Amino acid sequence: MSDLFAWLISFLFLVSLLIIVVYQLVCLSDLEFDYVNPYDSSIRINRVVIPEFTVQGALTIFYLLTGHWFMAILSLPYLCYNIKLYTSKEHLTDVTEIYNSLKREQKRRLFKLGHIALFLFITTFWLIHSALEDD
Incomplete structure (x- = not known):
């Protein structure tokens, strides 16, 4: 039963990440089509x-703590990229650029x-x- 809750919490983390990234894409596309000014979009x-x-x-720490090593290893490139x-x-x-x-x-x-969608697919399967x- 604890594994089920771990996958459910992982799913919720991934859905929140998905919402954040889609929101950023919508802001960028609004800027591209001139619906919003660069300052507001950057903010x-x-x-x-x-x-x-x-x-x-x-999420990466959660995978490590719950013993899902494969998922933790798969999420490391995304985490390292964010740290970089x-x-x-x-x-x-930058507003000016x-x-x-x-x-x-x-x-x-x-x-x-794409990375989050792959994780959502794997997490849904294991859930x-x-x-x-x-x-």
């Missing part, structure tokens, strides 16, 4: 970057979205498997 994106990094770090962005101070979007880096920022978020195994 909105920068407001959720640190929570995204925190949730990803907590944070230490090199590239994690925040947002138009120049718009495509690159969108690609970053799309790769993150269902754990639920059926307990019966």
